[in-house]
Amino acid sequence: MKTRFAFAFELTIASLAGAVAGALAVPALHAQSNPPAYVITEIQVTDPDAYRTEYAPKIAKVNQDAGARYLARGGKTATFDGAPPQGRVVVLEFENWDKAIEWRNSAAHKALIPLRDKYSKTRSFIVEGLP
Numbered sequence: 001m002k003t004r005f006a007f008a009f010e011l012t013i014a015s016l017a018g019a020v021a022g023a024l025a026v027p028a029l030h031a032q033s034n035p036p037a038y039v040i041t042e043i044q045v046t047d048p049d050a051y052r053t054e055y056a057p058k059i060a061k062v063n064q065d066a067g068a069r070y071l072a073r074g075g076k077t078a079t080f081d082g083a084p085p086q087g088r089v090v091v092l093e094f095e096n097w098d099k100a101i102e103w104r105n106s107a108a109h110k111a112l113i114p115l116r117d118k119y120s121k122t123r124s125f126i127v128e129g130l131p
């Protein structure tokens with residue numbers, strides 16, 4: 001009887017350990033299949049005061065609400081090859097491609113495009129990151 005109880009106890013512990021290991025692996029596997037996405041934007045500001053006061057705070061809020069994380073926001077740049085960036089460079093990180101596209105197509109972002117275009121010229125693109 002003791003042998004059966006010990007075996008059942010060991011089987012239960014092994015099953016629980018397997019379930020815990022599986023539960024921990026699921027987020028890692030999901031993350032591998034859904035890598036981060038990066039939106040890179042070159043910004044030639046044509047009206048610095050209006051851009052800084054009217055547009056920048058609004059787009060920063062839209063970006064934050066969408067879960068974007070600033071990796072670069074202006075700052076120093078240097079060109080290694082090719083033409084230099086035109087103006088400031090902003091790099092946003094999103095949880096995944098779908099979140100970046102959702103942000104780009106959101107009503108909040110689209111509403112700011114005319115204001116952005118009034119005070120700047122931009123070139124923007126998205127890049128899928130590595131898992």
